[in-house]
Amino acid sequence: MDFDRVLAKCGNNHRYQYFLLSLYSLLIAMSPLHHFSQNIINFVPEHYCYHEQLVNQSFAQLKALYSQFEKPSCTRLDSIDAAGNVTLSEKRCDRWFYNYDNGFRSMSTELNWVCESNYKTPVGHSFNFLGCVLGTLIFGWLGDRIGRIWPLIGANLCAFVGDLAAVFTTNITSFSITRFIAGLAMDADTYLMYILVHEFVSQNLRVTGLNLIRSTSYAFGVIIACITAISVGHWKLYLICSSMPLLLIISFNWLIQESAQWLITRNDIEGAIRRLKTIAKFNKRVVKEKYFDAFRSYCQTSSTKHTAEDQNKFTDIFKTPHLRITIIRLLLVFRSVQLVGVSPYISFALSALPLPVAGLVQMKLQKQFGRKATSTSAMLLTGLMVAASGITLSLSKEPSVYLLVSLMMLSRFGMSVCFIATLLYTSELAPTCVRSRVMGTGFIFGSTVSILSPYIMHLGTYNPAVSSIILCLFFFSSAYTCLHLPETHNRKLPNTLAEGEQFGKHERMFDFLRRAKPVEDEDEDDDEKSPSAETRKQLMPDQTISS
Numbered sequence: 347m348d349f350d351r352v353l354a355k356c357g358n359n360h361r362y363q364y365f366l367l368s369l370y371s372l373l374i375a376m377s378p379l380h381h382f383s384q385n386i387i388n389f390v391p392e393h394y395c396y397h398e399q400l401v402n403q404s405f406a407q408l409k410a411l412y413s414q415f416e417k418p419s420c421t422r423l424d425s426i427d428a429a430g431n432v433t434l435s436e437k438r439c440d441r442w443f444y445n446y447d448n449g450f451r452s453m454s455t456e457l458n459w460v461c462e463s464n465y466k467t468p469v470g471h472s473f474n475f476l477g478c479v480l481g482t483l484i485f486g487w488l489g490d491r492i493g494r495i496w497p498l499i500g501a502n503l504c505a506f507v508g509d510l511a512a513v514f515t516t517n518i519t520s521f522s523i524t525r526f527i528a529g530l531a532m533d534a535d536t537y538l539m540y541i542l543v544h545e546f547v548s549q550n551l552r553v554t555g556l557n558l559i560r561s562t563s564y565a566f567g568v569i570i571a572c573i574t575a576i577s578v579g580h581w582k583l584y585l586i587c588s589s590m591p592l593l594l595i596i597s598f599n600w601l602i603q604e605s606a607q608w609l610i611t612r613n614d615i616e617g618a619i620r621r622l623k624t625i626a627k628f629n630k631r632v633v634k635e636k637y638f639d640a641f642r643s644y645c646q647t648s649s650t651k652h653t654a655e656d657q658n659k660f661t662d663i664f665k666t667p668h669l670r671i672t673i674i675r676l677l678l679v680f681r682s683v684q685l686v687g688v689s690p691y692i693s694f695a696l697s698a699l700p701l702p703v704a705g706l707v708q709m710k711l712q713k714q715f716g717r718k719a720t721s722t723s724a725m726l727l728t729g730l731m732v733a734a735s736g737i738t739l740s741l742s743k744e745p746s747v748y749l750l751v752s753l754m755m756l757s758r759f760g761m762s763v764c765f766i767a768t769l770l771y772t773s774e775l776a777p778t779c780v781r782s783r784v785m786g787t788g789f790i791f792g793s794t795v796s797i798l799s800p801y802i803m804h805l806g807t808y809n810p811a812v813s814s815i816i817l818c819l820f821f822f823s824s825a826y827t828c829l830h831l832p833e834t835h836n837r838k839l840p841n842t843l844a845e846g847e848q849f850g851k852h853e854r855m856f857d858f859l860r861r862a863k864p865v866e867d868e869d870e871d872d873d874e875k876s877p878s879a880e881t882r883k884q885l886m887p888d889q890t891i892s893s
Contacts, residue, residue, distance in 0.1 A: 347640035349607055349618075350838065355637055356622045357629030358548040365628075366543050366602060367555050371563040373502075373595065377536050378567035379574065379588035380505045384474055384525065386571070387453040387512070387581040388467045393460055395422045396441035405445045420461035438462060453515070453581045466518045473522040477508075477529025479790050485534035486786025489541065490779060493604045497782075498538040502595040505531035509589035513582045533789040537769075541781055544773050545607040546625070549836065552774075553712045557766045561705025568698035611779035611841055615645045700755050704762035711763075716835035717771040718858040722828045724767055728760030729821030736814020764821075774834035777846035833858040 350358075357363070394408045400423075403411075411432070412418035419442075424435035444455045453459070459466045481504065488497040508528025515521045543556055575584050603625060606618035619638050626633045711720040735753040742749065769785075776784035832850020835858075840846040 347637055347644050348838070349610060349641070349841070352622060352633075352637055352641040353546070353606075353625075354548070355631065355633050356626035357631045358546070359551050360629040360631070362625045362628040363543075363547045363551060363555075366546060367551075367559055369598065369602065370539050370543050370556070371559045373539050374536060374560055374563035375567040375570065376591050376594075378564060378571045380509060380528070380535065380592070381532065382568070382571050383509055383512075383528070383585060383588050384471060386450075386575050386584060388459075388470070389447065389450070389452045390454045390460060390464075390467075391447045391452075392445040393419050393442045393455070395420065395439040396443055397423045397426065399426045400443070405443070408443060417461075448576045449579050450575055451580050453512075453521075456581070457516070466521065469518060470521050470525040474525040474529035474532070477526040478532035481530030482533045482786040482790050484530070485538065486783045489534075489538050489782030489786070490608070493608060494538050494542040494545075494782065495599055495602065495604055497534065498542070499595055499599060501531040501534035501538065502592045503531075504528065505535055506589045506592040509585045509592075513585050534786065537785050537789065538782060540769070541773060541785065542602070542605055544770075545605045545778065545781075546603075550713070552770060553709050557712075557770055558705040558709045560769075561708075561762065561766055562702040565698040565701035568701075605778075607778050607841065610645055615642055618645075700759035701762050704759050705766060708763045708766045712767060712770065712835070716833055716858055717767065717774065718828065718831060718833045718835075721764070721767045721771050722825045724760065724763045725821045725825035725828065728757070728764050729818040729825070731760050732757050732814050732821065733811075733818035734814075736811040736817075739814075740811040771828075771831070771834065774839050775831065775846075775849075777843055778839075778841040779843065829855050 392405065392409075394405075394412050400408060400411075409418075412421060415421040415434075420439055422435040422437055422439045424433045426432050439461055440458070442455075442458065442460060444451075446455070454464075454467055457463075481501065485497040485501045488500070504527055508524050508526075508530070511527065512521065512524040515524055540556070540560070544552060547556065571588075574587050578584050578587060603621040604617075606621040606625075609615075609618040609621065619642065622638070622641075623633070708720065708724070711723075715723075735757055738749070738753065772785055772788055773781060832853045837849075840849045
C-alpha cells in the first residue's frame with residue numbers, strides 16, 4: 347500500500363482535488379498582475395522635449411518638427427520664430443511632452459526617467475532579476491525543508507510588499523530595493539503551488555486539469571493585467587490593484603493541506619496519514635483503517651525509510667550518476683523554453699490568446715502519447731516555426747502587421763506548448779524530496795540563459811533569419827536532450843534520491859514508443875482491482891531499490 351494507492355482510496359480525482367485546482371487557478375490568474383508590473387509601470391511612450399510655444403501642437407506636428415534632429419526625444423529647443431525656424435539650446439531637457447498610450451501614466455513618465463535618466467529603469471530590472479534568482483533559490487530550498495505552503499505564502503507576501511512599497515518610490519535607490527523584494531517572488535509565487543497540486547492529484551488529472559488550468563488562467567490574468575492598467579490609468583493605482591489580492595494567499599494556510607507525499611520524505615508518516623484522512627473526509631470517502639495500517643507498514647519498511655537529513659541534501663543528487671545526468675538534461679531543456687520572453691505592454695494580450703489552445707493541445711498530446719513524445723515533438727516543431735518565421739521576415743521587405751502578428755502568435759503557441767509540457771515533465775522526473783529545488787533551479791537556469799535573448803534578437807537587425815535560426819538550434823538541441831530522459835507517463839514516480847537514481851536507468855532513447863498500460867484508480871473496497879506486483883513492476887521497470 348504505497349502513497350499512490352492510499353491516495354486513490356482517499357480520492358485523487360474528487361472534491362478536494364477540484365478545490366485545489368480552483369485555488370491554483372485563482373493564484374495563476376493573479377500572477378500576471380505582478381509579473382508584468384515591471385514592464386507596465388516603466389513603459390515609456392512617445393515623448394519630446396517640452397517648449398512653451400509647442401503646447402497646442404499635436405503629436406504628429408511634434409514628430410515632424412523633432413524628427414530632423416539626431417535625438418528627437420532628447421533635443422531641447424531654445425526658440426522658435428514665426429516662420430517655424432528653430433534654434434537649439436545647450437541645456438538638457440527637464441520636461442517632456444508625453445503621448446500617453448491609452449492614457450496610462452507610467453512611473454517613467456511621472457519621474458521623467460527618460461533620455462539621460464533612462465538608465466534607472468534597467469537598474470531596477472537588474473535588481474528585480476537578482477531578487478528572482480535569490481528568491482527562487484531560497485523558497486525552493488524552504489519548499490523542500492519546511493513544506494510547500496509557508497514558502498508559497500512567503501513568496502506572495504514578498505510580491506505584495508515589493509509592489510505596494512514601490513508606490514512610494516521617488517528615487518533610484520528606493521525603486522531598486524522594492525524591485526528586488528518583488529523579484530523574490532517572481533517564479534516562486536506559483537510553482538510551489540504547482541508542486542503541491544501535483545502531489546495530491548492523479549496522473550490523468552495532472553494533464554487534463556493542472557496544465558490546462560495553468561494556460562487558460564494565465565491567459566485570462568494577462569488580459570486582466572492589460573485591462574487594469576488601461577482602466578486605472580496610473581502606475582500607482584495599478585500597483586495597488588496588483589498587490590492587494592495577494593493577501594488572499596495567506597488563507598491558503600487554513601484552506602489546504604500540507605503535501606503528504608513530502609511529509610513521507612521527512613519521515614513524518616503520522617502527519618501524512620492525518621492529511622490523507624482529512625482529504626478522505628473532504629471527499630466523503632470512507633477508508634478503512636487497515637489501509638492506513640498497510641500504508642504505515644509500507645513506509646516503515648520501504649526505501650523511503652531514510653533520515654530526513656539524507657533526503658534533503660540537494661548536493662547528494664550529484665553523487666548519483668544516473669539521477670545527476672537526468673537533472674542536468676532537465677536544466678538543458680529549460681534553456682529553450684525560457685529563452686524568448688513576452689512582448690511588452692498591450693501586446694501582452696495578443697501573446698496570451700494562444701495559451702488556452704496550447705494548453706488544450708498539450709493536454710491531448712500528453713494524454714495520448716506521453717510526456718517525452720510531447721515535449722520532444724513540440725520542441726522540434728517550434729524550432730521549425732521560429733526558423734520559418736525568421737526566413738519569411740527576411741524575404742519580406744515590408745511585412746504587413748497581420749503577418750507579424752500571425753507569426754508572433756504562432757511562435758508563442760509553440761513555445762507555450764513546450765513550456766507547459768516541460769513543466770509537468772520536470773515535476774514528475776524530480777524526486778519528491780528535492781522537487782521544489784530542482785524546479786526552482788530550472789527556472790533560474792532558464793531565466794539566466796534568457797539574458798542572451800536581447801543579443802540574439804539584436805542579430806535580427808542585420809537579418810531576421812539569423813536570430814531565428816539560432817533559436818531553432820536551441821530548440822533542436824533541447825529536443826535531442828529530451829530524448830535521453832526517461833518516460834514518466836503511467837509510471838510510479840520517484841519519491842527519494844535512491845528511487846530517482848533507479849528511475850528509467852536502463853531505458854533506451856526510443857523505448858517511450860512502447861506505451862505502458864494506464865494506471866487505474868482503485869476503489870477502497872475492491873482489493874481485487876489493485877494492480878498485481880507483476881503489473882506494478884511493469885509500470886516502473888528496472889526500479890528495484892536496494893536497501
